[in-house]
Amino acid sequence: xxxxxxxxxxxxxxxxxxxxxxxxxxxxxxxxxxxxxxxxxxxxxxxxxxxxxxxxxxxxxxxxxxxxxxxxxxxxxxxxxxxxxxxxxxxxxxxxxxxxxxxxxxxxxxxxxxxxxxxxxxxxxxxxxxxxxxxxxxxxxxxxxxxxxxxxxxxxxxxxxxxxxxxxxxxxxxxxxxxxxxxxxxxxxxxxxxxxxxxxxxxxxxxxxxxxxxxxxxxxxxxxxxxxxxxxxxxxxxxxxxxxxxxxxxxxxxxxxxxxxxxxxxxxxxxxxxxxxxxxxxxxxxxxxxxxxxxxxxxxxxxxxxxxxxxxxxxxxxxxxxxxxxxxxxxxxxxxxxxxxxxxxxxxxxxxxxxxxxxxxxxxxxxxxxxxxxxxxxxxxxxxxxxxxxxxxxxxxxxxxxxxxxxxxxxxxxxxxxxxxxxxxxxxxxxxxxxxxxxxxxxxxxxxxxxxxxxxxx
Amino acid sequence: xxxxxxxxxxxxxxxxxxxxxxxxxxxxxxxxxxxxxxxxxxxxxxxxxxxxxxxxxxxxxxxxxxxxxxxxxxxxxxxxxxxxxxxxxxxxxxxxxxxxxxxxxxxxxxxxxxxxxxxxxxxxxxxxxxxxxxxxxxxxxxxxxxxxxxxxxxxxxxxxxxxxxxxxxxxxxxxxxxxxxxxxxxxxxxxxxxxxxxxxxxxxxxxxxxxxxxxxxxxxxxxxxxxxxxxxxxxxxxxxxxx
Amino acid sequence: xxxxxxxxxxxxxxxxxxxxxxxxxxxxxxxxxxxxxxxxxxxxxxxxxxxxxxxxxxxxxxxxxxxxxxxxxxxxxxxxxxxxxxxxxxxxxxxxxxxxxxxxxxxxxxxxxxxxxxxxxxxxxxxxxxxxxxxxxxxxxxxxxxxxxxxxxxxxxxxxxxxxxxxxxxxxxxxxxxxxxxxxxxxxxxxxxxxxxxxxxxxxxxxxxxxxxxxxxxxxxxxxxxxxxxxxxxxxxxxxxxxxxxxxxxxxxxxxxxxxxxxxxxxxxxxxxxxxxxxxxxxxxxxxxxxx
Numbered sequence: 001x002x003x004x005x006x007x008x009x010x011x012x013x014x015x016x017x018x019x020x021x022x023x024x025x026x027x028x029x030x031x032x033x034x035x036x037x038x039x040x041x042x043x044x045x046x047x048x049x050x051x052x053x054x055x056x057x058x059x060x061x062x063x064x065x066x067x068x069x070x071x072x073x074x075x076x077x078x079x080x081x082x083x084x085x086x087x088x089x090x091x092x093x094x095x096x097x098x099x100x101x102x103x104x105x106x107x108x109x110x111x112x113x114x115x116x117x118x119x120x121x122x123x124x125x126x127x128x129x130x131x132x133x134x135x136x137x138x139x140x141x142x143x144x145x146x147x148x149x150x151x152x153x154x155x156x157x158x159x160x161x162x163x164x165x166x167x168x169x170x171x172x173x174x175x176x177x178x179x180x181x182x183x184x185x186x187x188x189x190x191x192x193x194x195x196x197x198x199x200x201x202x203x204x205x206x207x208x209x210x211x212x213x214x215x216x217x218x219x220x221x222x223x224x225x226x227x228x229x230x231x232x233x234x235x236x237x238x239x240x241x242x243x244x245x246x247x248x249x250x251x252x253x254x255x256x257x258x259x260x261x262x263x264x265x266x267x268x269x270x271x272x273x274x275x276x277x278x279x280x281x282x283x284x285x286x287x288x289x290x291x292x293x294x295x296x297x298x299x300x301x302x303x304x305x306x307x308x309x310x311x312x313x314x315x316x317x318x319x320x321x322x323x324x325x326x327x328x329x330x331x332x333x334x335x336x337x338x339x340x341x342x343x344x345x346x347x348x349x350x351x352x353x354x355x356x357x358x359x360x361x362x363x364x365x366x367x368x369x370x371x372x373x374x375x376x377x378x379x380x381x382x383x384x385x386x387x388x389x390x391x392x393x394x395x396x397x398x399x400x401x402x403x404x405x406x407x408x409x410x411x412x413x414x415x416x417x418x419x420x421x422x423x424x425x426x427x428x429x430x431x432x433x434x435x436x437x438x439x440x441x442x443x444x445x446x447x448x449x450x451x452x453x454x455x456x457x458x
Numbered sequence: 459x460x461x462x463x464x465x466x467x468x469x470x471x472x473x474x475x476x477x478x479x480x481x482x483x484x485x486x487x488x489x490x491x492x493x494x495x496x497x498x499x500x501x502x503x504x505x506x507x508x509x510x511x512x513x514x515x516x517x518x519x520x521x522x523x524x525x526x527x528x529x530x531x532x533x534x535x536x537x538x539x540x541x542x543x544x545x546x547x548x549x550x551x552x553x554x555x556x557x558x559x560x561x562x563x564x565x566x567x568x569x570x571x572x573x574x575x576x577x578x579x580x581x582x583x584x585x586x587x588x589x590x591x592x593x594x595x596x597x598x599x600x601x602x603x604x605x606x607x608x609x610x611x612x613x614x615x616x617x618x619x620x621x622x623x624x625x626x627x628x629x630x631x632x633x634x635x636x637x638x639x640x641x642x643x644x645x646x647x648x649x650x651x652x653x654x655x656x657x658x659x660x661x662x663x664x665x666x667x668x669x670x671x672x673x674x675x676x677x678x679x680x681x682x683x684x685x686x687x688x689x690x691x692x693x694x695x696x697x698x699x700x701x
Numbered sequence: 702x703x704x705x706x707x708x709x710x711x712x713x714x715x716x717x718x719x720x721x722x723x724x725x726x727x728x729x730x731x732x733x734x735x736x737x738x739x740x741x742x743x744x745x746x747x748x749x750x751x752x753x754x755x756x757x758x759x760x761x762x763x764x765x766x767x768x769x770x771x772x773x774x775x776x777x778x779x780x781x782x783x784x785x786x787x788x789x790x791x792x793x794x795x796x797x798x799x800x801x802x803x804x805x806x807x808x809x810x811x812x813x814x815x816x817x818x819x820x821x822x823x824x825x826x827x828x829x830x831x832x833x834x835x836x837x838x839x840x841x842x843x844x845x846x847x848x849x850x851x852x853x854x855x856x857x858x859x860x861x862x863x864x865x866x867x868x869x870x871x872x873x874x875x876x877x878x879x880x881x882x883x884x885x886x887x888x889x890x891x892x893x894x895x896x897x898x899x900x901x902x903x904x905x906x907x908x909x910x911x912x913x914x915x916x917x918x919x920x921x922x923x924x925x926x927x928x929x930x931x932x933x934x935x936x937x938x939x940x941x942x943x944x945x946x947x948x949x950x951x952x953x954x955x956x957x958x959x960x961x962x963x964x965x966x967x968x969x970x971x972x973x974x975x976x977x978x979x980x981x982x983x984x985x986x987x988x989x990x991x992x993x
Binding site: 041048203206210213217220224225365411412415419421426429430 | 636691
């Protein structure tokens with residue numbers, strides 16, 4: 001299991017590899033044997049009965065042994081040689097890499113068009129909704145949290161609370177008072193930011209693990225209140241039939257309305273229009289988040305956030321009010337979470353506390369860290385990889401043909417998601433984009449290597 | 459009775475061994491490569507690992523609850539009046555005794571043995587400990603093993619007490635354990651005990667006198683309030699900011 | 702000459718009055734009073750553990766003194782009671798800047814960014830507390846241009862103009878020290894406090910540092926207060942020396958007067974040999990210079 005190299009070996013050392021492989025096999029037997037080898041099932045009398053499944057265990061152990069042998073005998077020595085032979089990294093980047101942002105943006109703008117032209121309106125719904133909108137929501141949440149975690153260096157494990165505040169603000173105010181989305185979008189952002197300040201003010205003196213656990217606690221408190229304050233939030237059952245968004249009242253997406261988009265544009269009724277509209281709406285919101293964040297980074301407040309992440313004591317010695325600086329980061333991050341939340345409520349038409357569990361916060365933090373703290377492009381890539389990846393796993397029902405009808409690929413979704421988190425971190429501890437782009441330059445813009453950038457103590 | 463106790467003991471020991479092995483493997487695969495790197499990388503790796511573990515159990519053992527027939531049923535009646543009895547069940551006694559014994563043992567290991575000294579040294583300054591000849595990797599591995607073994611005991615006791623277990627049952631106790639450790643003050647063993655007791659008492663009394671719905675809210679709120687006034691937890695060492 | 706009232710008594714920028722700082726049972730600073738003159742370079746010296754950095758931390762607000770007053774007066778006569786102000790306000794309002802014994806740069810940010818962060822407060826106002834800046838108002842652009850000019854001025858002064866776009870963490874040690882001073886100067890302080898600026902510098906860098914400090918005193922309307930172990934720096938550039946031992950003041954006066962104070966010599970002889978040698982060497986250097 002050890003990844004370190006004792007000494008550079010010339011050829012494959014089969015004896016050592018074999019020894020290692022046997023050891024790995026023994027460990028794998030211990031780790032997987034009991035939990036997979038025995039399965040407890042409830043029978044008709046509610047008694048637990050043990051089933052044996054040693055066949056699967058043998059397969060797994062064999063995979064571990066062979067895999068370990070191959071790694072030790074061939075892959076690790078090859079990596080060492082490659083490292084030794086690696087010349088200076090080539091400086092000219094490919095066309096694709098240089099223009100990544102432009103290409104990415106163009107793709108995002110054209111995505112629904114491409115999908116519709118390839119699959120038609122009805123078939124496009126799944127791809128626009130499950131992939132496009134779903135990923136973009138997480139991109140936006142990641143970019144919002146990036147302000148708090150990536151720039152200001154404050155670890156917030158309860159970010160989903162602000163997402164929930166935004167979602168419930170829209171759900172409650174639109175169902176009870178009939179306010180339009182365009183009024184409630186800014187309002188939910190403001191409400192979430194207000195909660196950010198209320199929660200942030202007392203906790204921002206805390207650092208490290210203490211800040212992390214208190215933000216986690218606040219996230220849980222908000223969720224538990226949503227569950228238990230049944231008179232207002234309808235408890236675990238949630239709030240349903242939340243009104244759809246319309247285009248400023250001119251065009252709507254309800255088939256019955258005289259202003260229905262299909263009637264205006266003379267198209268057959270389809271729910272795809274609404275999905276495409278939502279896609280562009282969340283794309284606009286996400287790009288707005290990106291635009292504001294990029295602007296802020298070049299303003300004194302953004303530089304103060306990053307300075308705070310680098311060294312808080314030095315910040316105070318330079319006259320920066322660290323409490324206010326942290327609070328603005330917290331409030332702005334919360335505001336974007338609130339925007340995303342109200343969009344989420346409008347898209348689902350239904351909200352319940354189920355959507356705002358700690359796992360969501362963890363996923364958003366993971367997206368920020370996996371992307372590379374502070375990097376907008378990295379966060380977007382991480383969101384696409386993690387969320388898109390898990391959505392693709394839903395599409396693997398053809399595996400049933402291979403493993404039999406009992407096999408349910410969906411249950412491996414979160415397992416693979418977790419494994420991917422671990423693998424990416426071990427592979428790239430600084431995330432996909434580890435370098436930092438400076439916010440001002442005199443002669444030429446050079447990105448700062450990730451190893452110099454601090455991660456903050458908050 | 460003796461056979462039940464023996465069975466319980468065997469289950470506990472076997473689960474401790476298996477969990478330790480698992481924890482050792484996880485430390486080796488998911489945490490050791492990240493040691494000394496970026497602070498958030500191990501955190502994300504840990505969250506990923508916790509998702510993996512609970513979903514692994516779900517895949518391997520199925521998503522349904524696993525009920526176990528009650529093993530220990532006897533109770534001691536402490537007081538009885540007007541038909542209401544104050545009782546203490548054997549399983550509660552077992553939990554208390556096991557906890558006390560393990561706490562004492564654990565305290566002894568951390569305070570009195572060379573391993574404990576190495577652990578405390580690594581907590582203070584890993585690089586210096588390594589320079590003085592402490593095998594940091596081994597110490598951390600053993601610490602993970604110890605932690606996992608204790609968690610295994612807690613899991614066994616949980617199953618014995620509640621009689622039903624589910625793949626997702628680990629999350630809430632995990633968060634509560636973290637909460638208790640932070641509330642008591644990270645790095646303080648008595649603090650962790652105090653934190654755990656406080657969380658438990660707050661929840662019980664809140665459920666008893668106010669509303670059972672809001673017991674977790676109460677626990678988390680008190681955690682937040684305590685940390686606002688005592689940022690190092692109740693018994694934690696105050697962090698001196700060297701300028 | 703001994704009869705003359707020294708300038709720091711008549712026109713002090715900072716008066717430290719009966720300051721005591723206790724940490725639990727430990728008395729780090731005991732009833733300390735001294736004055737730092739306007740336009741002077743005042744050196745605070747003393748053996749290790751004498752409480753010098755504690756005094757600094759009290760002046761810059763990182764510690765609140767247990768007792769006593771810290772009185773600062775700007776050139777325009779505006780008074781400040783530093784012991785009543787939070788640390789960031791001491792820098793922002795009272796215009797006291799500082800450096801740190803263990804350099805605290807923003808290592809992942811470029812030199813230019815480091816110097817721009819130091820101009821946070823004026824830039825914050827220029828950006829309309831961020832709101833106008835986000836909307837792209839022209840006023841902020843002008844203010845930022847001005848800040849960059851100021852940063853360029855200081856980069857030239859410390860001889861690091863060419864490295865403006867490199868991360869601060871990549872600089873060699875001596876350059877980091879100079880950058881930290883430049884960063885502190887970008888806050889346009891009335892009083893600049895330097896915590897062992899010459900520590901770890903080689904003789905050439907130490908010489909450059911002296912130039913820089915003398916330049917600051919000459920051109921910038923900034924008074925300097927420094928903690929120093931390097932006696933050659935102290936004796937060469939300071940106008941006024943205050944000596945601490947075990948948290949109390951044992952000598953206070955012009956460098957030459959302090960140098961001959963028997964209590965100072967005893968205090969330094971009482972500590973380890975290395976520092977005695979330093980004192981002796983410094984004495985030799987200064988006497989030789991005087992003879993020439």
